[in-house]
Amino acid sequence: xxxxxxxxxxxxxxxxxxxxxxxxxxxxxxxxxxxxxxxxxxxxxxxxxxxxxxxxxxxxxxxxxxxxxxxxxxxxxxxxxxxxxxxxxxxxxxxxx
Amino acid sequence: xxxxxxxxxxxxxxxxxxxxxxxxxxxxxxxxxxxxxxxxxxxxxxxxxxxxxxxxxxxxxxxxxxxxxxxxxxxxxxxxxxxxxxxxxxxxxxxxxxxxxxxxxxxxxxxxxxxxxxxxxxxxxxxxxxxxxxxxxxxxxxxxxxxxxxxxxxxxxxxxxxxxxxxxxxxxxxxxxxxxxxxxxxxxxxxxxxxxxxxxxxxxxxxxxxxxxxxxxxxxxxxxxxxxxxxxxxxxxxxxxxxxxxxxxxxxxxxxxxxxxxxxxxxxxxxxxxxxxxxxxxxxxxxxxxxxxxxxxxxxxxxxxxxxxxxxxxxxxxxxxxxxxxxxxxxxxxxxxxxxxxxxxxxxxxxxxxxxxxxxxxxxxxxxxxxxxxxxxxxxxxxxxxxxxxxxxxxxxxxxxxxxxxxxxxxxxxxxxxxxxxxxxxxxxxxxxxxxxxxxxxxxxxxxxxxxxxxxxxxxxxxxxxxxxxxxxxxxxxxxxxxxxxxxxxxxxxxxxxxxxxxxxxxxxxxxxxxxxxxxxxxxxxxxxxxxxxxxxxxxxxxxxxxxxxxxxxxxxxxxxxxxx
Numbered sequence: 277x278x279x280x281x282x283x284x285x286x287x288x289x290x291x292x293x294x295x296x297x298x299x300x301x302x303x304x305x306x307x308x309x310x311x312x313x314x315x316x317x318x319x320x321x322x323x324x325x326x327x328x329x330x331x332x333x334x335x336x337x338x339x340x341x342x343x344x345x346x347x348x349x350x351x352x353x354x355x356x357x358x359x360x361x362x363x364x365x366x367x368x369x370x371x372x373x
Numbered sequence: 374x375x376x377x378x379x380x381x382x383x384x385x386x387x388x389x390x391x392x393x394x395x396x397x398x399x400x401x402x403x404x405x406x407x408x409x410x411x412x413x414x415x416x417x418x419x420x421x422x423x424x425x426x427x428x429x430x431x432x433x434x435x436x437x438x439x440x441x442x443x444x445x446x447x448x449x450x451x452x453x454x455x456x457x458x459x460x461x462x463x464x465x466x467x468x469x470x471x472x473x474x475x476x477x478x479x480x481x482x483x484x485x486x487x488x489x490x491x492x493x494x495x496x497x498x499x500x501x502x503x504x505x506x507x508x509x510x511x512x513x514x515x516x517x518x519x520x521x522x523x524x525x526x527x528x529x530x531x532x533x534x535x536x537x538x539x540x541x542x543x544x545x546x547x548x549x550x551x552x553x554x555x556x557x558x559x560x561x562x563x564x565x566x567x568x569x570x571x572x573x574x575x576x577x578x579x580x581x582x583x584x585x586x587x588x589x590x591x592x593x594x595x596x597x598x599x600x601x602x603x604x605x606x607x608x609x610x611x612x613x614x615x616x617x618x619x620x621x622x623x624x625x626x627x628x629x630x631x632x633x634x635x636x637x638x639x640x641x642x643x644x645x646x647x648x649x650x651x652x653x654x655x656x657x658x659x660x661x662x663x664x665x666x667x668x669x670x671x672x673x674x675x676x677x678x679x680x681x682x683x684x685x686x687x688x689x690x691x692x693x694x695x696x697x698x699x700x701x702x703x704x705x706x707x708x709x710x711x712x713x714x715x716x717x718x719x720x721x722x723x724x725x726x727x728x729x730x731x732x733x734x735x736x737x738x739x740x741x742x743x744x745x746x747x748x749x750x751x752x753x754x755x756x757x758x759x760x761x762x763x764x765x766x767x768x769x770x771x772x773x774x775x776x777x778x779x780x781x782x783x784x785x786x787x788x789x790x791x792x793x794x795x796x797x798x799x800x801x802x803x804x805x806x807x808x809x810x811x812x813x814x815x816x817x818x819x820x821x822x823x824x825x826x827x828x829x830x831x832x833x834x835x836x837x838x839x840x841x842x843x844x845x846x847x848x849x850x851x852x853x854x855x856x857x858x859x860x861x862x863x864x865x866x867x868x869x870x871x872x873x874x875x876x877x878x879x880x881x882x883x884x885x886x887x888x889x890x891x892x893x894x895x896x897x898x899x900x901x902x903x904x905x906x907x908x909x910x911x912x913x914x915x916x917x918x919x920x921x922x923x924x925x926x927x928x929x930x931x932x933x934x935x936x937x938x
Binding site: 337 | 915
């Protein structure tokens with residue numbers, strides 16, 4: 277999945293869960309603080325990201341640096357998707373060998 | 374538990390309550406603060422409290438005892454006399470705990486207050502309890518200033534300053550003296566103030582410390598509010614009595630939970646069912662490494678079999694479910710902490726609902742049916758008697774009399790018991806007679822909310838409703854009948870409720886109808902009304918930051934899934 281698409285999905289998810297209508301500044305980023313999440317709604321945001329992006333977070337998410345802003349969240353999801361795809365390729369190779 | 378911890382205060386004492394004997398209980402001199410003094414001498418450097426928000430090292434027992442004595446001196450200098458009530462207002466912190474302990478040590482009665490309540494409600498609680506003093510944290514200073522009936526309000530920082538007065542010469546409290554007053558929805562009607570004696574408080578802590586084998590080096594995580602019985606009397610007092618170490622969090626942070634469990638090497642955590650369900654929804658956050666956590670204690674609302682199974686299968690975590698109320702000083706029943714797998718699964722997964730276990734020592738529990746105790750497998754009202762039962766409701770003799778009948782405290786909850794191989798009863802909670810909602814473990818009185826709704830100008834009739842909710846177990850709604858020509862709006866109702874109630878008790882959905890459905894005897898058909906709100910079961914409501922008083926629905930899980938498919 278392209279990072280631009282992911283960024284749009286993350287922004288869409290944050291707006292939906294927070295009930296806001298924020299947009300990214302041109303060539304910029306948006307801190308998640310702007311959405312006014314409390315701990316429960318932030319968790320709801322995480323669950324929504326899992327479903328909308330088709331990924332499963334692991335304990336790397338516990339480092340909050342990864343979920344500081346829209347772009348950092350998109351980058352984290354991108355890396356999880358890449359790791360997942362690499363794992364799948366490795367699995368196919370193992371089956372063929 | 375070692376003799377070191379129990380000392381001589383616990384040997385062979387028997388408590389008399391309502392003419393009945395309930396086995397070993399606390400002696401005359403046993404108090405929670407007495408345990409702190411003993412630990413300060415015997416295990417001075419053992420860790421007692423850690424606050425995760427300030428990064429400071431753990432407060433050891435000896436240091437905690439010194440800090441308490443400092444605050445005692447302050448309270449005595451202020452003129453605190455035996456039996457004076459002291460309101461304690463603040464978020465979870467070590468300072469909150471020290472303020473409570475100092476109040477008890479100085480002979481006062483601690484009244485924990487919720488910072489989530491509106492200022493008017495806090496002030497009314499302070500006035501109702503006739504509190505002379507109010508201790509508060511930095512974040513509640515403005516609210517404290519509105520409590521005009523008190524003699525003096527002091528910040529937690531202020532009472533931590535050294536004073537010249539000496540606390541020497543304070544006579545220890547008697548076991549039947551009041552120690553704590555908690556506000557609760559009560560078994561009927563509007564909120565009530567539950568008076569707990571030193572005897573009840575220390576017996577509850579003793580039972581819990583024994584049950585969970587809390588001793589030096591055992592670490593508990595406190596994520597529930599300290600102004601509730603579970604947070605204060607289990608995670609703090611039971612740990613204190615056993616010589617354990619409590620790590621205090623401001624609240625439950627789903628994303629930080631597992632990290633805190635690992636970093637602080639937590640063995641026991643006390644939570645409510647909806648928090649367990651949330652954790653089970655995102656099992657990846659747990660990580661693959663083995664956890665130090667022995668189990669999670671769940672209480673305050675019934676746990677479903679599905680949640681218990683998900684927590685086991687997705688998180689690899691056992692649940693020790695319990696049952697209790699403020700009126701019985703926290704826990705009355707608890708599942709055994711250590712069970713064979715087959716026994717655990719039998720009691721948690723294969724019955725109608727997970728068991729809350731047998732009664733704790735010092736308490737007797739029965740199922741009341743047709744004016745008397747019933748046998749196993751018969752459904753009826755849960756009744757309790759013994760050391761931990763409250764002294765009564767403050768300033769409410771009628772409610773106290775109503776709650777105590779035939780020597781038993783009537784909980785208003787429905788349940789049944791099933792025998793184990795030895796014939797011991799394992800209790801199961803299956804409903805309630807009380808007209809309350811349980812939102813994220815917090816009890817909300819629907820009768821109080823009915824009265825508040827009906828008091829709004831332009832409202833002819835009103836009913837509050839508890840409806841099932843994915844995020845907080847039960848959420849609150851309201852159904853309103855307008856007076857003729859009334860223009861009262863949804864926002865008017867929300868604002869009115871928010872002015873006197875915490876966000877948790879404010880209706881999140883409000884509907885206007887022509888008539889409130891009632892039974893022939895005039896009781897509101899709340900169950901029927903709840904069906905109106907089945908469509909918003911999956912919604913998460915949060916308090917809007919823009920305008921305190923309104924709530925905003927967060928899209929539900931199913932809705933989110935379909936919109937992003």
